[in-house]
Amino acid sequence: xxxxxxxxxxxxxxxxxxxxxxxxxxxxxxxxxxxxxxxxxxxxxxxxxxxxxxxxxxxxxxxxxxxxxxxxxxxxxxxxxxxxxxxxxxxxxxxxxxxxxxxxxxxxxxxxxxxxxxxxxxxxxxxxxxxxxxxxxxxxxxxxxxxxxxxxxxxxxxxxxxxxxxxxxxxxxxxxxxxxxxxxxxxxxxxxxxxxxxxxxxxxxxxxxxxxxxxxxxxxxxxxxxxxxxxxxxxxxxxxxxxxxxxxx
Amino acid sequence: xxxxxxxxxxxxxxxxxxxxxxxxxxxxxxxxxxxxxxxxxxxxxxxxxxxxxxxxxxxxxxxxxxxxxxxxxxxxxxxxxxxxxxxxxxxxxxxxxxxxxxxxxxxxxxxxxxxxxxxxxxxxxxxxxxxxxxxxxxxxxxxxxxxxxxxxxxxxxxxxxxxxxxxxxxxxxxxxxxxxxxxxxxxxxxxxxxxxxxxxxxxxxxxxxxxxxxxxxxxxxxxxxxxxxxxxxxxxxxxxxxxxxxxxxxxxxxxxxxxxxxxxxxxxxxxxxxxxxxxxxxxxxxxxxxxxxxxxxxxxxxxxxxxxxx
Numbered sequence: 293x294x295x296x297x298x299x300x301x302x303x304x305x306x307x308x309x310x311x312x313x314x315x316x317x318x319x320x321x322x323x324x325x326x327x328x329x330x331x332x333x334x335x336x337x338x339x340x341x342x343x344x345x346x347x348x349x350x351x352x353x354x355x356x357x358x359x360x361x362x363x364x365x366x367x368x369x370x371x372x373x374x375x376x377x378x379x380x381x382x383x384x385x386x387x388x389x390x391x392x393x394x395x396x397x398x399x400x401x402x403x404x405x406x407x408x409x410x411x412x413x414x415x416x417x418x419x420x421x422x423x424x425x426x427x428x429x430x431x432x433x434x435x436x437x438x439x440x441x442x443x444x445x446x447x448x449x450x451x452x453x454x455x456x457x458x459x460x461x462x463x464x465x466x467x468x469x470x471x472x473x474x475x476x477x478x479x480x481x482x483x484x485x486x487x488x489x490x491x492x493x494x495x496x497x498x499x500x501x502x503x504x505x506x507x508x509x510x511x512x513x514x515x516x517x518x519x520x521x522x523x524x525x526x527x528x529x530x531x532x533x534x535x536x537x538x539x540x541x
Numbered sequence: 542x543x544x545x546x547x548x549x550x551x552x553x554x555x556x557x558x559x560x561x562x563x564x565x566x567x568x569x570x571x572x573x574x575x576x577x578x579x580x581x582x583x584x585x586x587x588x589x590x591x592x593x594x595x596x597x598x599x600x601x602x603x604x605x606x607x608x609x610x611x612x613x614x615x616x617x618x619x620x621x622x623x624x625x626x627x628x629x630x631x632x633x634x635x636x637x638x639x640x641x642x643x644x645x646x647x648x649x650x651x652x653x654x655x656x657x658x659x660x661x662x663x664x665x666x667x668x669x670x671x672x673x674x675x676x677x678x679x680x681x682x683x684x685x686x687x688x689x690x691x692x693x694x695x696x697x698x699x700x701x702x703x704x705x706x707x708x709x710x711x712x713x714x715x716x717x718x719x720x721x722x723x724x725x726x727x728x729x730x731x732x733x734x735x736x737x738x739x740x741x742x743x744x745x746x747x748x749x750x751x752x753x754x755x756x757x758x759x760x761x762x763x764x765x766x767x768x769x770x771x772x773x774x775x776x777x778x779x780x781x782x783x784x785x786x787x788x789x790x791x792x793x794x795x796x797x798x799x800x801x802x803x804x805x806x807x808x809x810x811x812x813x814x815x816x817x818x819x820x821x822x823x824x825x826x827x828x829x830x831x832x833x834x835x836x837x838x839x840x841x842x843x844x845x846x847x848x849x850x851x
Binding site for chain 1: 589591593611612614615617622623625627629634639641644
């Protein structure tokens with residue numbers, strides 16, 4: 293059940309990836325991502341006014357940016373298959389379910405990775421303006437991509453839940469929001485007074501925000517990386533279960 | 542060989558399949574008939590491994606569909622109902638994807654595509670998006686993906702539904718053209734299709750098999766089997782009707798204008814010979830005379846409605 297076929301994984305990912313670019317959606321997504329990154333960094337993040345050569349304002353908005361851009365990428369993964377009926381074709385081909393789930397996820401993850409890489413002019417800009425700690429920037433990029441993977445895995449599961457892409461989008465957005473808010477000082481503060489400390493700590497440790505901000509400070513610790521990877525694994529397994537359950541209906 | 546044993550499927554309280562058993566041998570083209578909702582598509586979905594059965598088993602050439610799903614699926618080509626595919630792709634990229642999943646590599650992929658494109662005349666649309674294609678072409682793309690790996694078992698769910706007569710003919714030719722050691726299962730509610738392509742007909746109703754025989758045997762169950770129609774033309778219809786009614790082998794005469802339909806008492810009578818002899822004797826100048834093989838729609842209705850009343 294859990295053995296992967298690399299060939300199938302590759303074939304499925306390639307098809308899924310190409311389908312993003314078969315419609316203008318991919319280009320629109322990348323464009324919006326780049327514009328918003330710029331807006332957040334330069335206007336809201338006060339990139340120049342801070343007078344520091346780093347990309348903190350850029351990365352600190354990523355969780356919020358992903359909150360509505362990632363569901364847009366992941367919503368079609370399974371909902372579209374169910375809606376068009378092509379899932380019946382896919383699932384009667386000699387492919388393991390795991391290959392299909394992971395293959396589709398990888399396509400979406402690589403796609404987001406490309407969008408992220410296309411923000412490289414910002415990196416060049418800070419290097420031109422000053423002397424940033426490029427190690428921190430590199431770690432932040434890795435962290436941001438890992439976080440996108442976590443969001444996407446949630447989105448994959450949400451997409452498997454419904455035939456409707458709109459529902460998949462909203463569901464993914466809501467769940468992702470919960471995972472961001474779990475680490476928000478305001479939310480943690482609300483629990484701090486009356487809940488046991490272990491509960492507050494667990495809640496904070498489940499948050500995307502906590503782990504991402506640790507990485508974006510330049511500390512690519514195993515703990516944070518493992519957190520995102522286990523998020524991805526958990527939600528992909530959940531996707532498998534949901535796909536299985538829905539198929540029987 | 543395909544062996545379906547005591548197949549059961551229920552969705553909640555609804556019993557979709559109620560102990561279906563049949564075997565299909567190489568070379569057989571099995572027509573799967575039944576009213577809408579009888580369980581045709583459900584059976585096909587279970588045979589191809591899309592749905593899991595609530596009970597019973599399906600064995601495809603030695604591979605059990607539940608415990609050995611991938612091996613069983615490798616031997617099958619499947620056209621799901623409505624021929625769904627990835628609409629944003631072109632037939633070429635879609636077929637490449639299917640061929641790659643089926644384990645072909647490099648130039649073999651292109652060879653396979655060339656073959657199926659030829660068989661199904663797809664070259665004119667090979668690089669258009671599938672969503673822009675007509676229904677007939679979409680169906681043929683679906684068929685192309687089903688046969689691209691030259692499977693031993695071909696499962697087609699309503700392959701000619703919504704096609705025009707020429708396209709139907711083409712699809713039937715394709716099925717006929719498959720080599721004789723293959724197994725084909727076709728579901729349809731078009732009865733003419735059964736006589737046109739199938740070597741065997743299985744009728745199911747409410748999840749149970751109610752008939753399993755050759756199309757000819759099915760026709761023989763019709764009360765119109767071997768019935769003779771005489772068109773009286775300018776002759777006196779009443780006189781001929783009276784004469785025919787007097788014949789020993791005639792059970793009933795149905796009159797429709799100048800047409801007289803003579804229904805035989807049983808299917809092994811020499812009704813046609815008797816009628817011809819009578820006409821010759823009386824020297825009637827009739828305009829037409831033909832014998833029927835039987836009416837499948839009438840057999841279908843009586844069999845499935847009978848099952849409904851049980």
